[in-house]
Amino acid sequence: MSQxxxxxxFGLAALVLAGWLTAAALQLPHFGTSSHPYGAxxxxxALKQRTSNSVSSVxxxxxxxxxxxxxxxxxxxxxxxxxLLRLARGEQEHRPRPAPVMPSTRLLGTxxxxxxxxxxxxxxxxxALSPGGGFQGGAVAATGLHLSxxxxxxxxxxRVRPMALLDAADAVAAGCFTVLGLAGLAVGAxxxxxxxxxxxxxxxxxxxxxxxxxxxxxxxxxxxxIVVLAHFLEQAVxxxxxxxxxx
Numbered sequence: 001m002s003q004x005x006x007x008x009x010f011g012l013a014a015l016v017l018a019g020w021l022t023a024a025a026l027q028l029p030h031f032g033t034s035s036h037p038y039g040a041x042x043x044x045x046a047l048k049q050r051t052s053n054s055v056s057s058v059x060x061x062x063x064x065x066x067x068x069x070x071x072x073x074x075x076x077x078x079x080x081x082x083x084l085l086r087l088a089r090g091e092q093e094h095r096p097r098p099a100p101v102m103p104s105t106r107l108l109g110t111x112x113x114x115x116x117x118x119x120x121x122x123x124x125x126x127x128a129l130s131p132g133g134g135f136q137g138g139a140v141a142a143t144g145l146h147l148s149x150x151x152x153x154x155x156x157x158x159r160v161r162p163m164a165l166l167d168a169a170d171a172v173a174a175g176c177f178t179v180l181g182l183a184g185l186a187v188g189a190x191x192x193x194x195x196x197x198x199x200x201x202x203x204x205x206x207x208x209x210x211x212x213x214x215x216x217x218x219x220x221x222x223x224x225x226i227v228v229l230a231h232f233l234e235q236a237v238x239x240x241x242x243x244x245x246x247x
Contacts, residue, residue, distance in 0.1 A: 050198040051207040052129045059133065060213040064192040068177055071217055075174040078224040085231040087239065096237045099153045109151020116144030124218035128207040134214040138221025145226060154237045163230060166223040173220035180212060 029035050046057035059067045087093065120141030127133030149157040184193035199206035 047201075049194060049207060049210075050201045051210055052202050053127060053131065053133070055131070056128045056133050056207070056210055056214065060210045061194050061207075064181070064213065067213070067217070068181065068192065071174060071177055071220060074221065074224055075170065078170060078228045081228045082231055085235055091239050091241060093234075093238045094240050096154050098155065101150075101152065106151050109147045113144055113147040113151065116147060117141055120144055120218075120222070124214055125211070126204070127214035127218075128210040129202060129204065134217025134219075135221055137214075138218040139225060141218070141222040142225035142229070146229065149233070154233060157233075161226060161230065163227070166227050166230075169219055169223040170227055173216045173223065176216040177213065177220070180209060180216070183209075 029037065042058050042062060043054050045062055046052075046054040049057055049061050051057035051061060120137045120139075120143075123132030123137030123140060124134055125137075127137065145161060146157065148160055181192035184190055184195050187195055189195055194208040194210070196208040196212075198208050205211070
């Protein structure tokens, strides 16, 4: 197929897509209107599913398939970054040197580390009840672990992060989202259907599968961020050109 034909096909497809997008945009509510059809439906569905946090209801109950795609994108991004940042030919690892840290920075980081990890766990556990969820809580938890790098140095961070366990947790958590979705098919419902009892509104055990989805996403996000940051830090701190080959 020639380049001219490919350009014509692209132009035709882009024209059709632009037409559909324009027709859809013309049907949107006007700015400043009191009518919000999608918001009203989302809130109504969240209340029906006894999920206090409407955002979590949208993410894990109303469009869980989109969230599965987002989680898969994150997993693929982490995997791609790990492959790109692996030790290459002409590079070698060297022992990192201790870095001086101000006493005030060490104290602040030591105090905030357990607090940040606790906040991350709270956001994941209460994602169905209040603002937060698996993505937010996982990012906070990963940030909390890296406070050991700020408060001490890279050697301390390297000792406290179990990389083999985090590598496995990243893959297992990403797969668990799909397994939870397949559970719906196993009982005769649809893929990613909320099949567990909904419980009482505003209870920690309410919302059916939503807390479990939050938990696996939180584990995948936290472990994935820690793994990819570990490889970036290794490149910055430990990896150096091989002197034998550069000489």
